[in-house]
Amino acid sequence: MLSRVASSVYWLSRYVERAENVARFIDVNYNLTLGESDSFGDQWAPLVYTTGDQIPYEERYGAPNRDNVLKFLLFDEENPNSILSCVSYARENARTIREIIPAVVWEQLNQFYFMVRSAARTPATLDQPQEFCERVRLASHMLVGATEATMSHGEAWHFSRVGRLIERGDKTSRIVDVQYYILLPDARDVGTALDVVRWSALLRSASALAMYRRQYGKITPNRVADFLILDTYFPRAMHFCLRKAQESLRCITGSTAGTFLNLAEQRMGLLCSTMDYTSVEDIIQQGLHQYIDGFQNQLNSVGEAIHEDFFTTSQQSGNQGQIQTQSASQNSQSQIS
Template sequence: MLSRVAENLYWMARYVERAEDTARLLSVNSHLMLDLPRNLPLGWAPLIEMTGTLAAFRERFDTFDEQSVVHFLCADTQNSSSILSALASARENLRTTRDVVPREIWEEVNHLYLGVADHAEHGVSPRRRDAFLKNVIRSCQTLTGLIEGTLSHGPTRTFIELGRQLERADMTTRILDVRSASLLPKNPEELLPFENLQWMSVLKSLTAYQMYRQQVRLRVRGPDVLRFLLQDPHLPRAIACSLETLAHELQWLPRQDRVVATVALVRADVIDADIQALAHSPSKLHAFIDELQVGFARIHDTLSATYFVNSEEVPRVTQRQGQTQSFGAEEEGD
C-alpha cells in the first residue's frame, strides 16, 4: 500500500470519530443543562475546551452562549474541528482512496457529509438539533458497521482502525480533563447531586453509562468512573482498551516495533495510574492527562515517521498544551 493511501485512510477514520464524538458531547450537554440548577456555574464553555479550540473561538466570539457554541462546533467551516469540517475532511481523504474500500463505505461517507452540509446551510436550530445530532451519531455508527462487516482484514482496515482508536482515546482524555475541575468532590465521602449528574454525563457522552452500571453495580462515583474509563480492558471507549486495540492492529503491519513499544509505554502509564490519588486531586489528574496526550502525540508521530513519511526520519514529538491545542493543528497533509 502507498504511504499516501495509508495516511488518508488513517485521517479519514480520525475525522469520522471526531465528528461522532463532537455530536455526542453536544447532545449530552444539551440534556444535562435541563437537569442542572440554573445557578450552577456551568454552561457551554467546557465543550470548547474539550475540543481544544478555545483560542479560535475567542477570536470570533465574545461570549460562550448556546447559539455561538453550537454553530461553532456543528457548522462553522472556519473551525477545523466542527462536525461539518471534520466530515468534509473525511470525505476528501476517502475520495482520493475510494478504490481500496467497498463502494458502500464511500457512499455512506458522502451521504453523511451532504446531509450535514444541507442541514447546516439552514441552521442548526434548537428544535432540530436533537434530530440532527442523533443522525450524525447513527450514521457514523453505520459507517463503523460497514467497515467491520464488509472490509477484509488487511492494511486498509488496519490503518482505519489505528486512526479511530487514537482519536477515541484522545477524546476520552479531553472529556475527563475538562470535567474534572468541577466534578471532583471537595468531600470524597459525599457526592453532591449535581456532581453525580455530571459524572453520569461523562459516561453518557462516551456511551458507557449502561456498561458502567452492569459492571460496577454501585452509584456513580468519581473514582469508579475514572477507573472504568481509564483502565477497563473491555469497554470499547476506555483508554486502556483503545491502546490495546492499537497494539493488536499494529501486529498486522511490518516495521511495527517502535510504534508497538511507544503504545506499550503509554498503556503502562494508564494501567499503573493511582486512581484514588487522581480522583481526589484535580491538579494531579490534569497533569496525568497532559502526559497521556503527549504520549498520544508521540504515538502519532512514530506512526507517521514509520508509515507516512520517509522511514529514516526521526519521529517528531508534538508537545500538546493540555486542552489548548486545536485538533486541526495536528494534521499534516490531509
C-alpha cells in the same frame, strides 16, 4: 501500501471519530445545562477549549455563549474541528482512495456528509441540537460497521482502526477531564445528587451507562474514572483503545509482543505498559487532571511518531496532505493528537 493511501485511510477514520465525539461533547453539555444559554452560560466555554480552538473562536465570536459555541462546533466551515469540517475532510480523504474502500463505505460516508450539509441549512438544528447529535453518532456507527463488515482486514483496515482508536481514546480522556474539572461548578457539589447526575450524563455521553451499571451498580466518581480510563473490555475506555491500536500497529509492522520495529510502536508500547500497571488509586493520588494531561501528551507523541514512521517517507501529495498536516498541527497545539 503507499504512504499516501495509508495516510488517507488513517485520517478518514480519525475525522469520522472526531465528528462523533464533538457531537458527544455537545450532547452531554446540553443535557447538563438543560439547554440554558444564560444561567449556565459559563459552561459552554469549555467546549471550545476541549478542541483547542479558543483563539480562533474568540477572534470571530468574542465571548462564548450557547448559540455561538453550537454554531462554531457544528457547522463553521472555517473551524477545522467542527462536525461539518470533519465530515468534509473525511469524505475528501475517501474520494482519493475509492479503489481501496468498499463501495458501501463510500455510499454511507456520502449519506453522512449530505445529512450534515442539510442540517447546516436548517436553523432549527441549533435550537434543538440533541436530535442532530444523535444522528451524527448513528451515522458514525453505521460507517464503522460497514467498514468492519465489508473491508478486508489487511493493512488498510488496520490503519483505519489505529486512527479511530487513537482519536477515541483521546476524546474519552477529554470528556472525563471536562466533566470533573470544568463542568462541575462548585467543589461542594462533589458527592451530592447533582454530582451523581453529572457522572451519569458523562457515562451516557460515552454510551457507557448500561455497561457501567452492569459491572459496578452504584455510580461513584472513582469507579467511573476506573471504568472509562482503565477498563480493558469496554470499547470506549482509554486503555481498551490503546491496546487494540497497539495490536493493529503490530499487524502492520509484523512485530511480536514485547518487541518494536519503529518509534511509533515503542511509544505506544510504553504508554500501554504504563496503563497496564496503573490503578485508579494511583490516578486519584496523582490528580485526575494531571494524569489525563500526561496521557494526552504521550498520545500526541504516538500520533507524531505514526506520521513520521508511515506517512512522511516521501514527498506528500498536494492539498490533502496540507489538510492533514494543518489539522494535526492545530490539534497538537491543543494536546489533541
